[in-house]
Amino acid sequence: MNSSNILSIITFVYGAGASFYLFEWVFKKPLAGRIATMVTVFGFVGNTAGIALRWVESYQLGIGHAPLSNLYESLVFFAWSIALLYLFIEWKYKNRVFGILSTALACAAMAYASLKPDQIQPLIPALKSNWLIAHVFTCFIGYASFAIAFGISLLYLLRRFGGPAMLERLPSDKLLDELTHQLVMFGFIFLSAGIITGSVWANSAWGRYWGWDPKETWSLITWFVYAGLLHARFMRGWQGNRIAVMSIVGFLAVLFTYFGVNYLPGLHSYGAGGG
Amino acid sequence: MTDSRVSPGIWDAIWEFFASIRLTIILLLSLAVTSIIGTLIPQNKPPMEYLQAFGEFRFRLFNALDFFDMYRSWWFRLLIVLLALNIIICSIERLSALSKILFVKNPKIKPSRFRNAKNKVVFEAPHPASELQARYTPIVRRGFSYFTTEATDNGLWLYAEKWRWTRFGVYVVHLSIVLLLVGSLVGSILGFEGFVNIPEKESTSRIFLRTTGQPFQLPFEVRCEDFDVSFYDNGAPKEFRSSLKIIENGQTVIAKDIIVNDPLRYRGINFFQSSYGKLDSPHDPSDEAAPEEIDLRVIEKASGAAHSFTARIGERQVIPDGGGEFTITTYQPHLTFGGQDIGPGLQVEVKRQGQESQTILLPLHFPSFDKMRGGALFFSVTGQKKKDFPPQPAAERYYTGLQVTKDPGVPIVYAGFIIMLIGFVITFFMSHQMIAVEITGKEQGSRITVSGVSNRNKLGMDRKIERLAAQLQNT
Numbered sequence: 192m193n194s195s196n197i198l199s200i201i202t203f204v205y206g207a208g209a210s211f212y213l214f215e216w217v218f219k220k221p222l223a224g225r226i227a228t229m230v231t232v233f234g235f236v237g238n239t240a241g242i243a244l245r246w247v248e249s250y251q252l253g254i255g256h257a258p259l260s261n262l263y264e265s266l267v268f269f270a271w272s273i274a275l276l277y278l279f280i281e282w283k284y285k286n287r288v289f290g291i292l293s294t295a296l297a298c299a300a301m302a303y304a305s306l307k308p309d310q311i312q313p314l315i316p317a318l319k320s321n322w323l324i325a326h327v328f329t330c331f332i333g334y335a336s337f338a339i340a341f342g343i344s345l346l347y348l349l350r351r352f353g354g355p356a357m358l359e360r361l362p363s364d365k366l367l368d369e370l371t372h373q374l375v376m377f378g379f380i381f382l383s384a385g386i387i388t389g390s391v392w393a394n395s396a397w398g399r400y401w402g403w404d405p406k407e408t409w410s411l412i413t414w415f416v417y418a419g420l421l422h423a424r425f426m427r428g429w430q431g432n433r434i435a436v437m438s439i440v441g442f443l444a445v446l447f448t449y450f451g452v453n454y455l456p457g458l459h460s461y462g463a464g465g466g
Numbered sequence: 467m468t469d470s471r472v473s474p475g476i477w478d479a480i481w482e483f484f485a486s487i488r489l490t491i492i493l494l495l496s497l498a499v500t501s502i503i504g505t506l507i508p509q510n511k512p513p514m515e516y517l518q519a520f521g522e523f524r525f526r527l528f529n530a531l532d533f534f535d536m537y538r539s540w541w542f543r544l545l546i547v548l549l550a551l552n553i554i555i556c557s558i559e560r561l562s563a564l565s566k567i568l569f570v571k572n573p574k575i576k577p578s579r580f581r582n583a584k585n586k587v588v589f590e591a592p593h594p595a596s597e598l599q600a601r602y603t604p605i606v607r608r609g610f611s612y613f614t615t616e617a618t619d620n621g622l623w624l625y626a627e628k629w630r631w632t633r634f635g636v637y638v639v640h641l642s643i644v645l646l647l648v649g650s651l652v653g654s655i656l657g658f659e660g661f662v663n664i665p666e667k668e669s670t671s672r673i674f675l676r677t678t679g680q681p682f683q684l685p686f687e688v689r690c691e692d693f694d695v696s697f698y699d700n701g702a703p704k705e706f707r708s709s710l711k712i713i714e715n716g717q718t719v720i721a722k723d724i725i726v727n728d729p730l731r732y733r734g735i736n737f738f739q740s741s742y743g744k745l746d747s748p749h750d751p752s753d754e755a756a757p758e759e760i761d762l763r764v765i766e767k768a769s770g771a772a773h774s775f776t777a778r779i780g781e782r783q784v785i786p787d788g789g790g791e792f793t794i795t796t797y798q799p800h801l802t803f804g805g806q807d808i809g810p811g812l813q814v815e816v817k818r819q820g821q822e823s824q825t826i827l828l829p830l831h832f833p834s835f836d837k838m839r840g841g842a843l844f845f846s847v848t849g850q851k852k853k854d855f856p857p858q859p860a861a862e863r864y865y866t867g868l869q870v871t872k873d874p875g876v877p878i879v880y881a882g883f884i885i886m887l888i889g890f891v892i893t894f895f896m897s898h899q900m901i902a903v904e905i906t907g908k909e910q911g912s913r914i915t916v917s918g919v920s921n922r923n924k925l926g927m928d929r930k931i932e933r934l935a936a937q938l939q940n941t
């Protein structure tokens with residue numbers, strides 16, 4: 192059994208977790224909720240093991256490097272971050288309603304990963320940098336935080352604008368709003384740290400810390416959107432709907448930074464750089 | 467400094483304009499939206515490419531709007547300057563007001579703030595106020611830096627406060643942004659970005675600037691002693707390495723091997739490994755001709771069994787124990803993999819019992835290439851026999867491609883990075899907290915009111931008050 196097998200199983204484990212959370216919520220069965228938590232914890236442990244095993248395998252192939260170097264690996268790490276952050280929120284707020292969306296997002300990230308080439312590739316020279324590891328790590332913790340904030344904002348707006356009656360059972364508006372805000376702040380710190388470590392890496396590889404390439408520019412756009420959100424809230428006291436909308440727009444910018452940039456015209460792959 | 471001919475009203479209006487948070491939100495969102503343009507239109511390409519892509523009319527329009535070199539255009543820079551002014555003026559205005567409340571030795575308690583707090587918890591105890599004061603004091607002041615008691619008409623206040631200074635946190639963040647802007651300005655005025663290609667065993671002091679392509683003279687010479695590139699088994703480049711020397715006044719002052727991610731720095735000028743190439747690629751006749759015989763090893767992954775073969779092109783070979791059969795179909799002097807020329811190799815057709823036949827590639831110089839395929843059989847070429855050829859011409863020569871930069875703004879920018887992260891932690895996770903316990907004497911015992919205020923994270927303060935009240939009630 193290699194890491195790819197383990198990770199494809201984990202996709203289904205997260206899917207099962209989402210179903211149990213949904214079951215608990217629809218039928219109000221606390222037992223289903225406890226099972227859901229156990230399944231998700233199991234998924235998270237398996238996800239961790241898969242990442243660790245992949246790391247070991249890369250050394251066995253003689254091209255050892257941290258498994259954070261291509262789209263497949265970053266998606267797997269994205270799922271890992273979402274699961275970790277979600278389990279923390281569940282534990283801290285003693286509330287399982289966000290489990291459905293969070294595990295579904297983790298499952299979606301893993302499923303999308305499984306469509307991507309999963310071979311362990313040797314690192315091209317530009318990617319051999321500890322800054323790259325720090326960069327991917329911080330970015331994805333940030334993205335995971337924004338992803339969960341996005342899920343909560345969606346629920347918030349759904350309820351506001353006449354979603355199904357079951358949504359009444361969500362926690363209070365005030366808590367949803369506060370949680371969105373907390374997650375956005377947390378994500379913002381990590382996004383900033385991600386942009387910073389990325390700049391330092393670019394400076395050590397190509398001698399410039401900022402080059403306005405589309406990926407960099409889009410991460411800055413995302414940063415501007417969330418900075419706008421934070422100011423609107425801190426200074427103008429925005430809350431509720433407007434913050435939820437901004438958090439959704441912000442996450443769309445995240446998705447574009449991550450996936451969309453590859454579809455922009457006239458792009459070089461990011462490892463190419465330099466001359 | 468105000469010009470007497472201009473009415474002060476205008477200056478006030480300008481100041482007001484820059485002191486508004488609405489301007490901030492508008493600027494942040496405009497920067498977000500305009501930045502998109504530069505990602506939709508590839509930047510700094512030759513004009514002909516744009517003309518072809520957009521046609522005459524749009525080419526002229528976009529050119530007039532600076533869309534082809536957008537991030538250096540006057541209007542984009544104006545947005546950034548406005549943002550800088552906004553942040554500086556806002557901060558000055560706030561800081562003068564804020565420092566008044568920040569530098570107080572003995573903060574005044576405003577009873578109404580605490581009596582009106584929504585998180586207020588009220589309970590009663592059968593003890594007199596003086597006894598409660600002694601009991602409560604250590605609990606209330608725990609974890610707080612400032613503590614005081616104040617008597618009232620028929621009781622007293624216990625008051626604790628901490629982290630008043632964290633109100634400065636946002637200005638730390640804003641300062642860091644100003645540092646980033648200043649640092650990038652310093653870099654663009656005093657720095658440069660260029661490139662140079664140096665053949666092995668040659669030196670130069672003339673590089674070319676990236677923006678204009680103009681030559682630029684360095685105050686010393688760089689010499690490339692040696693260049694090496696190594697490859698992984700699959701043919702992807704593993705490492706580029708140049709041995710560089712800096713020569714000043716005929717003396718070697720520094721010698722260093724550089725690789726990608728590990729530049730040479732001297733007198734503020736940095737040399738980064740960025741590309742390489744061959745000066746002249748001598749023809750290798752032995753590569754073009756197919757070998758007469760090829761030695762192969764085939765390993766069955768499941769059992770680990772290894773079989774050796776000596777095969778000719780076009781000959782069918784049977785793998786023992788029902789492992790299937792294979793045929794070397796063609797020889798290719800230049801296999802490509804991932805866009806790279808990985809040298810000579812074979813195309814092999816493999817047929818396993820009850821399966822579709824499959825074509826695989828085997829580069830001659832990378833014996834473990836096929837392992838990455840992860841198939842049930844792993845093929846590797848162990849040797850080849852060719853007709854004799856005359857000896858090779860002299861070894862080929864490489865040049866190294868270097869990115870040469872100078873950016874005295876970098877330390878300022880890095881300082882900005884660190885200060886920004888510190889500022890975030892203060893702003894987001896710390897708040898100015900004040901808690902107050904009012905003890906009022908009654909005929910029998912006392913009435914206690916616990917409440918608190920903070921400038922951020924109000925929910926956290928509410929939880930803290932609940933816990934504190936419960937704790938006090940239980941002592």
Ligand code: HEM
Binds near residue numbers: 490639889
């Ligand atoms: C991108 C450039 C930024 C600009 C132009 C900007 C501008 C401003 C302005 C004009 C104000 C209002 C005036 C004042 O209280 O001083 C303000 C307040 C604030 N800013 Fe920023 N800011 C920027 C980035 C940030 C970032 C990245 C953060 C994240 C921590 C931040 C956090 C805050 C906070 C918390 C306040 C409220 C201050 C208070 O409560 O008194 N700002 N900002």
